[in-house]
Amino acid sequence: MQQQQQQGQSGGSEMEVTWEDQQNINKFGRLNNRLHELEDEIKIAKESNDNLEDAGNELILTDEDVVRFQIGEVFAHVPKDEVETRIEQMKEATSQNLEKLEEEKESIIAQMAELKKILYGKFKDSINLEEE
Amino acid sequence: MASSSSSTEAGVVAERRGIPGAQFVEDVQTYLNQSGLDVNSALAFLQERLQQYKVVEMKLLAQQRDLQAKIPDIEKCLDVVATLQAKKGTGEALITDFEVSEGIYSRARIEDTDSVCLWLGANVMLEYSCEEATALLQKNLDNAKASLEVLVADLQFLRDQVTITQVTIARVYNWDVHQRRVRQAAGVAIES
Numbered sequence: 001m002q003q004q005q006q007q008g009q010s011g012g013s014e015m016e017v018t019w020e021d022q023q024n025i026n027k028f029g030r031l032n033n034r035l036h037e038l039e040d041e042i043k044i045a046k047e048s049n050d051n052l053e054d055a056g057n058e059l060i061l062t063d064e065d066v067v068r069f070q071i072g073e074v075f076a077h078v079p080k081d082e083v084e085t086r087i088e089q090m091k092e093a094t095s096q097n098l099e100k101l102e103e104e105k106e107s108i109i110a111q112m113a114e115l116k117k118i119l120y121g122k123f124k125d126s127i128n129l130e131e132e
Numbered sequence: 133m134a135s136s137s138s139s140t141e142a143g144v145v146a147e148r149r150g151i152p153g154a155q156f157v158e159d160v161q162t163y164l165n166q167s168g169l170d171v172n173s174a175l176a177f178l179q180e181r182l183q184q185y186k187v188v189e190m191k192l193l194a195q196q197r198d199l200q201a202k203i204p205d206i207e208k209c210l211d212v213v214a215t216l217q218a219k220k221g222t223g224e225a226l227i228t229d230f231e232v233s234e235g236i237y238s239r240a241r242i243e244d245t246d247s248v249c250l251w252l253g254a255n256v257m258l259e260y261s262c263e264e265a266t267a268l269l270q271k272n273l274d275n276a277k278a279s280l281e282v283l284v285a286d287l288q289f290l291r292d293q294v295t296i297t298q299v300t301i302a303r304v305y306n307w308d309v310h311q312r313r314v315r316q317a318a319g320v321a322i323e324s
Contacts, residue, residue, distance in 0.1 A: 017303060019156055025299060026292040033291065068229055072212035075237070077227040 028115045045098040052091045154296040160307040171308040199280045206273045
């Protein structure tokens with residue numbers, strides 16, 4: 001059956017597309033979009049992590065007791081110890097967030113690989129699932 | 133035509149919040165017969181649908197960007213109010229450096245305070261107690277997050293409709309090419 005469907009070049013072959021196929025294609029599209037969003041979010045989270053690292057290092061180097069720490073739009077004068085604690089908390093939160101994002105990314109890549117197998121299996125050349 | 137967003141057996145969702153659903157085509161021949169359109173008209177109709185979807189997508193993406201910018205802002209405000217509340221107990225004043233103009237900062241001394249002023253937009257600022265302010269900001273944050281979720285779902289639905297329409301366009305086009313080849317082959321057979 002698949003040989004018959006492949007008789008034309010891309011275009012000109014009578015392609016059977018079932019609702020299930022359509023749903024698979026839709027799902028692949030959704031996953032692809034989410035993957036791009038995730039990659040952006042991961043980049044931002046990594047930058048944030050690096051910034052917090054740098055801030056922590058700067059803190060160790062400084063000999064002032066009071067540090068100007070950004071809260072909202074203003075820089076509050078906060079004792080060094082409190083700043084250290086806050087930065088630790090923020091690093092924890094960002095690391096956990098980053099881990100969660102990476103996990104989601106792995107899962108999506110796996111799902112997309114599965115769908116690719118199914119869709120290429122049915123449509124072979126008639127479908128293109130690669131990045132431009 | 134149901135205006136809810138539940139799927140029927142053929143998987144046709146009529147519409148969702150004003151976005152028309154794309155009809156899934158089981159068989160191209162049947163679809164063309166049913167709609168009474170010839171291939172070119174059908175293709176034109178589908179292309180137009182695709183354009184309309186694109187316009188709606190732009191609008192939704194803009195709304196999404198706004199919400200995504202608003203949420204960190206609200207979180208920052210909550211942070212500040214929380215800091216002020218924490219300071220309240222200690223009796224010390226909070227000293228902060230704030231921006232007066234771009235690149236220019238000034239020092240402020242914030243004494244123990246029970247109230248804060250919140251900017252509500254439209255040139256309106258209201259004074260609230262710290263607790264009320266926290267409650268209001270939290271409510272705004274929850275609303276913004278809920279709106280964002282709905283928006284993301286809308287975008288997913290929209291993108292699905294775009295994909296369905298694109299696949300339908302490809303299939304109608306391929307069907308047409310296939311028909312022409314069949315007719316050509318039949319024509320050649322008759323001649324020879």
